[in-house]
Amino acid sequence: MNKIAITGKGGVGKTTLSSLLAYLYQEAGYNVLAVDADPASGLSNALGFPPELVAAIEPVSEMDELIFERTGAQPGTVGGFFKLNPKVDDIPDRFSATYRDIRLLRMGTIKIGGTGCLCPENALLKALTTHLFMRRNEVLILDMEAGVEHLGRATAQSVDAMIIVVEPGRRSVGVMEEIRRLANDIGLRRLYLVGNKVRGESDQAFIRQIAEDLPVIGFLPYDPQVIEADLTGQAVYDIAPETVAAAREIWGKLSA
Ligand SMILES: Nc1ncnc2c1ncn2[C@@H]1O[C@H](COP(=O)(O)OP(=O)(O)O)[C@@H](O)[C@H]1O
Numbered sequence: 001m002n003k004i005a006i007t008g009k010g011g012v013g014k015t016t017l018s019s020l021l022a023y024l025y026q027e028a029g030y031n032v033l034a035v036d037a038d039p040a041s042g043l044s045n046a047l048g049f050p051p052e053l054v055a056a057i058e059p060v061s062e063m064d065e066l067i068f069e070r071t072g073a074q075p076g077t078v079g080g081f082f083k084l085n086p087k088v089d090d091i092p093d094r095f096s097a098t099y100r101d102i103r104l105l106r107m108g109t110i111k112i113g114g115t116g117c118l119c120p121e122n123a124l125l126k127a128l129t130t131h132l133f134m135r136r137n138e139v140l141i142l143d144m145e146a147g148v149e150h151l152g153r154a155t156a157q158s159v160d161a162m163i164i165v166v167e168p169g170r171r172s173v174g175v176m177e178e179i180r181r182l183a184n185d186i187g188l189r190r191l192y193l194v195g196n197k198v199r200g201e202s203d204q205a206f207i208r209q210i211a212e213d214l215p216v217i218g219f220l221p222y223d224p225q226v227i228e229a230d231l232t233g234q235a236v237y238d239i240a241p242e243t244v245a246a247a248r249e250i251w252g253k254l255s256a
């Protein structure tokens, strides 16, 4: 089984890669659960979900009644008593939508910093993430923010691959290093890099150089068709054959 988390700086292509891996696993006959855990993500769009279907999926972090029902505390309250192991096993099936055999769940944001980690909505999201990685037996594609907030020590062992997406440029390096440090803190070992928006040999060389000892499992080309998909609301998988071919090589390494 493949449980994959995708992270990296905003705008590097996490959502693009997530959508492609979801379709490649689906195409190979796997059951796929794609999870949008980045508030700025739009994974549903990259997957080509029809807008009315997207509108029907509410992010779990915004389901106040559910959070209260499951944790025993009102969202937004801090430091009070609430269940740290709320029931979550019915959530993926009940609150997701399926399009072309890809199930999509919108997680919403974990609030980080300050007292944020002590509130009930975070307890629910963490329990849900642990459940997705450890109890469900389908391919999991978790499209994350630049961090590991949803993950914890318990989950780290169950992550088959955490892919950090980088693009040619110094700015994605700092974020990559920070993610690496956080991953190391929770004992997450299977880290890989994918270089995106690559325009040629020198971009590839740049990425290999910043990767140091992190394995680079592939590159996606800079591809105007990816932008076109975003503009027209089509699935990247449907209209960007060059990028799909490159993603297929990455997929081959992950599923080998
Ligand atoms: N390989 C690529 N070639 C050209 N544009 C890309 C490529 N990958 C992503 N983009 C564009 O970059 C922007 C950010 O991509 P996205 O996948 O949403 O990044 P993230 O999820 O990391 O924020 C989008 O407008 C997308 O169309």
Ligand SMILES: [Mg+2]
Residues within 6 Å of the ligand: 014, 015, 016, 038, 040, 041, 042, 143
């Ligand atoms: Mg995104």
